[in-house]
Amino acid sequence: MTESGPLNLIDDDNSDTEEGVDKQVRNKLAYDLPGSMPNHGRAIIRTKCLRIAPTGRSWAAATTEGVLIYSMDESFIFDPTDLDIDLTPEAVDAALKENQTSRAVILSLRLNEDSLIKKCIIGVSPADIPAVASSVPVKYIQRLVEALASLLENCPHMEFILRWCQVSYQIQTPLCSFLP
Numbered sequence: 001m002t003e004s005g006p007l008n009l010i011d012d013d014n015s016d017t018e019e020g021v022d023k024q025v026r027n028k029l030a031y032d033l034p035g036s037m038p039n040h041g042r043a044i045i046r047t048k049c050l051r052i053a054p055t056g057r058s059w060a061a062a063t064t065e066g067v068l069i070y071s072m073d074e075s076f077i078f079d080p081t082d083l084d085i086d087l088t089p090e091a092v093d094a095a096l097k098e099n100q101t102s103r104a105v106i107l108s109l110r111l112n113e114d115s116l117i118k119k120c121i122i123g124v125s126p127a128d129i130p131a132v133a134s135s136v137p138v139k140y141i142q143r144l145v146e147a148l149a150s151l152l153e154n155c156p157h158m159e160f161i162l163r164w165c166q167v168s169y170q171i172q173t174p175l176c177s178f179l180p
Contacts (some may be wrong), residue, residue, distance in 0.1 A: 046064045047062070050062075053071075102128075106140070148165050
């Protein structure tokens with residue numbers, strides 16, 4: 001690691017061309033663009049892949065520095081900590097269809113997509129609420145409570161959502177007693 005960034009990103013070959021493009025010409029063209037400044041020792045980040053969401057309100061880029069995600073929506077928070085290849089909205093729907101509501105709720109919380117979380121909450125039968133709520137990992141309890149609060153504002157199933165809130169509170173209260 002250097003001040004300029006990772007060592008493997010430093011171009012130390014003696015070649016003046018890169019993929020058929022003369023570096024000096026490319027740099028001169030880049031500097032001639034209005035508003036551009038010369039690169040004085042800053043690392044160049046290369047983009048390998050760019051994808052735009054179907055809504056056009058967010059996009060992601062796979063770069064040499066990592067995955068960058070930009071969104072115009074403040075309500076959508078993407079937390080890619082527990083993602084794997086099998087974690088998709090289709091997997092959540094399949095779990096709901098197979099009546100695996102606990103699995104569906106946890107998958108939707110891992111995806112952190114508001115509409116999926118709400119769909120899974122509504123998909124749980126009232127008798128299964130305590131079992132499903134107690135199966136939610138501790139790190140997702142806050143997100144579950146946030147989704148329940150949002151549902152309380154505009155969901156016609158008030159008693160159902162209040163039951164969820166009551167059970168979630170009972171789960172969350174013992175956890176809060178350990179906090180300083």
